[in-house]
């Protein structure tokens with residue numbers, strides 16, 4: 001089999017595999033994080049993504065959210081911060097995109113899009129919970 005054909009077969013079967021995963025619905029929290037957040041927060045959520053330089057202010061290290069809350073991961077608060085659409089959100093001048101809005105717009109801005117946006121934010125919240133450091 002020629003190299004080109006082999007490459008074609010490999011790429012084609014990967015495409016099918018990826019499509020199979022996507023049709024399963026939600027991307028994993030980690031994938032969502034790498035696609036949407038790592039640019040600022042860094043691949044390991046340490047606050048050192050390439051865009052952090054442009055922002056010119058420190059970007060929070062997201063691995064210590066539990067530690068700075070007496071050891072308990074503040075899941076509801078983290079969800080609200082990521083979502084950004086809630087009135088009870090903590091008050092900082094926000095430089096981060098309002099993800100609840102962002103994800104919903106990208107999905108088509110209807111009710112189904114809103115519910116998918118909520119699932120994504122929940123997956124991101126769970127992912128952040130899974131990477132908390134204790135020391």
Ligand code: HEC
Pocket residue numbers: 032033036037038039040041051055058059060061062065078081082092093094095096097099124
């Ligand atoms: C454009 C850069 C940028 C991107 C992209 C970004 N963030 Fe942020 N994030 C920030 C900045 C800056 C802050 C500090 C608060 C502020 O200025 O908005 C922050 C704060 C946070 C906080 C609160 C941390 C704390 O200590 O209170 C969480 C949680 C968070 N980001 C999660 C995410 C998630 C999840 C994504 C991806 C969906 C994301 N961020 C994408 C820049 C970004």
